[in-house]
Amino acid sequence: MALDGKVAVVTGAAMGIGKAMTEILLQNGAKVALLDFNETAGKSLLEALKKQYGQEKTLFLTCDIESEEQTKAALQTTRETFGGIDIMCNNAGILNESTWEKTVSINLMGVIRGTYLALEHMSKLNGGQGGVIINTASMAGLGPLPSCPVYTASKHGVVGFTRAIAAASSALGYGIRINVLCPGFVQTDLFSNIPARLGKFSLLADATKKMAEKMETLSVSEVAECLLELVVDEMKNGEAFMVLPKSKKYMTFPVLL
Ligand SMILES: NC(=O)C1=CN([C@@H]2O[C@H](COP(=O)(O)OP(=O)(O)OC[C@H]3O[C@@H](n4cnc5c(N)ncnc54)[C@H](O)[C@@H]3O)[C@@H](O)[C@H]2O)C=CC1
Numbered sequence: 001m002a003l004d005g006k007v008a009v010v011t012g013a014a015m016g017i018g019k020a021m022t023e024i025l026l027q028n029g030a031k032v033a034l035l036d037f038n039e040t041a042g043k044s045l046l047e048a049l050k051k052q053y054g055q056e057k058t059l060f061l062t063c064d065i066e067s068e069e070q071t072k073a074a075l076q077t078t079r080e081t082f083g084g085i086d087i088m089c090n091n092a093g094i095l096n097e098s099t100w101e102k103t104v105s106i107n108l109m110g111v112i113r114g115t116y117l118a119l120e121h122m123s124k125l126n127g128g129q130g131g132v133i134i135n136t137a138s139m140a141g142l143g144p145l146p147s148c149p150v151y152t153a154s155k156h157g158v159v160g161f162t163r164a165i166a167a168a169s170s171a172l173g174y175g176i177r178i179n180v181l182c183p184g185f186v187q188t189d190l191f192s193n194i195p196a197r198l199g200k201f202s203l204l205a206d207a208t209k210k211m212a213e214k215m216e217t218l219s220v221s222e223v224a225e226c227l228l229e230l231v232v233d234e235m236k237n238g239e240a241f242m243v244l245p246k247s248k249k250y251m252t253f254p255v256l257l
């Protein structure tokens, strides 16, 4: 898919990986609606992006993806402002093993919500133009991160949901490709204050830091490059793309049928 003139939505766009995704989409000619519940960071980023890319290329919408009403309204406003939605990046996520229900609600339910609401605008069965949806999981969606059982569960959920809805999209003719990104450790706010995020597993903080040192960390722009690959490559549907500093690979899974 060529990005010039296309319309993208990025959740969790104010900081970290979402910010880098927003920037790479803009650099490649897309218009981007930035959704985030951090209004201060979102508005400040918007101001900088408008100076760099022009007034008409971006939009910031305060949106908590836990809220059906706010997410629905944000997608409607994006469509009314830019004329449609071609690319949906369900990226917002948290890591907090203490408030574990919230971790599941944002990381898994937020991705499902964002996908279903985007399909209403994008699916060819609803009169949409088709397009591509990219969900952000993690390497913890492919294997266990012992210090973060609930985060791990939420990310496995994102991988499973994405692969199944991608197969459904293909079988039912939605005209939408749906893929999932699975990065290793990335230098962002989420990857800071680790003991405080782990709750009853804080004793495993040192082991987690050692694991991250051994695997090495990614920059946000390395992850954004992989998002771009999944967006532009028309052959990619239902893929789980594992991204590490020195290697990236499309995962293979057991064939069930
Ligand atoms: N940093 C890392 O090591 C890795 C992160 N990931 C995933 O990448 C995604 C982005 O994470 P980072 O950029 O690292 O985190 P971050 O903490 O730097 O940025 C997350 C952004 O999402 C927003 N956000 C959080 N909850 C939200 C909600 N309910 N509604 C709207 N916005 C919300 C935050 O305000 C923030 O702007 C997450 O899904 C995370 O699980 C995946 C692999 C590794």
Ligand SMILES: CCCCCC(=O)/C=C/C=C\C/C=C\C/C=C\CCCC(=O)O
Residues within 6 Å of the ligand: 095, 137, 138, 139, 140, 142, 143, 144, 145, 148, 183, 184, 185, 186, 190, 191, 194, 208
């Ligand atoms: C404090 C931790 C921050 C967590 C952020 C995050 O999502 C990082 C995850 C990094 C690694 C995930 C850990 C375990 C994955 C294990 C195995 C994957 C196996 C893949 C394979 O090749 O089969």
